[in-house]
Amino acid sequence: xxxxxxxxxxxxxxxxxxxxxxxxxxxxxxxxxxxxxxxxxxxxxxxxxxxxxxxxxxxxxxxxxxxxxxxxxxxxxxxxxxxxxxxxxxxxxxxxxxxxxxxxxxxxxxxxxxxxxxxxx
Amino acid sequence: xxxxxxxxxxxxxxxxxxxxxxxxxxxxxxxxxxxxxxxxxxxxxxxxxxxxxxxxxxxxxxxxxxxxxxxxxxxxxxxxxxxxxxxxxxxxxxxxxxxxxxxxxxxxxx
Numbered sequence: 672x673x674x675x676x677x678x679x680x681x682x683x684x685x686x687x688x689x690x691x692x693x694x695x696x697x698x699x700x701x702x703x704x705x706x707x708x709x710x711x712x713x714x715x716x717x718x719x720x721x722x723x724x725x726x727x728x729x730x731x732x733x734x735x736x737x738x739x740x741x742x743x744x745x746x747x748x749x750x751x752x753x754x755x756x757x758x759x760x761x762x763x764x765x766x767x768x769x770x771x772x773x774x775x776x777x778x779x780x781x782x783x784x785x786x787x788x789x790x791x792x
Numbered sequence: 793x794x795x796x797x798x799x800x801x802x803x804x805x806x807x808x809x810x811x812x813x814x815x816x817x818x819x820x821x822x823x824x825x826x827x828x829x830x831x832x833x834x835x836x837x838x839x840x841x842x843x844x845x846x847x848x849x850x851x852x853x854x855x856x857x858x859x860x861x862x863x864x865x866x867x868x869x870x871x872x873x874x875x876x877x878x879x880x881x882x883x884x885x886x887x888x889x890x891x892x893x894x895x896x897x898x899x900x901x902x
Binding site for chain 1: 794825826830836837838839840849883885888889890894895896
C-alpha cells in the first residue's frame with residue numbers, strides 16, 4: 672500500500688526559505704504512471720495546488736507561485752522535495768504531498784498526513 | 793476567491809440526501825476537464841471520494857455519487873450518516889495551466 676510522509680521544519684522565519692520533503696513508501700517514485708504533487712491548506716481555509724513533478728524531473732507549477740517555488744526529485748531516496756523562497760505569513764499552511772496519475776486524469780490519491788509550517792519571527 | 797465555487801455549508805438529517813454543487817467556467821469544467829471530489833474529516837488529510845466526474849475509488853460507499861454538466865458538477869450523498877460530517881472539496885483543471893480547487897463545503901449532519 673503506497674504511503675507518503677511529509678517532513679521538515681514546523682517554523683520558518685519571514686523572508687527565509689521553506690523546505691519540505693515527501694518520502695514515498697510501498698511503491699516507486701520512478702513509476703512512469705504517476706506525477707507527484709504538493710498542495711497546501713492555510714489554517715481554516717481551502718486547498719491550493721502548488722505544483723507537480725515527474726520522476727524525470729519535469730515540473731509544473733501554479734503560475735502565481737512559480738517565481739518562488741522549486742520542486743525536485745531524488746529517485747535514489749524515493750523522495751521529492753519542495754522549496755518556497757521569500758516566505759511571508761501568507762505561506763503559513765499545512766503542506767500535503769500526494770500522487771497523481773500521469774495519463775488517466777489529474778486527481779490526487781493518496782495524500783500524506785500533512786506538515787504544518789508556520790511563518791513567524 | 794476560489795476558481796471553483798462551492799456553497800460554504802450544507803446540512804441534512806440522518807438518512808436524508810444532500811447535494812453539493814461546484815460551479816466553474818468555460819476555462820475549466822466547461823472546457824471539458826474532469827471534476828474530482830475529496831472528503832476531509834476533521835484534523836485529517838483529504839481523501840479521494842470521486843474521480844473523473846462519477847467514479848468511486850475502491851472502498852468508497854455507493855451512497856456517494858458525482859455528476860457533471862456544462863460548467864458545473866455535483867456531489868450527492870444519500871442515506872446521510874453522522875460519519876459523513878466533514879469538509880468536501882471539488883477539483884478540476886484550468887486552461888491557465890493550473891490545478892484548481894473549490895473553496896470547500898462543510899457538511900453538517902443534524
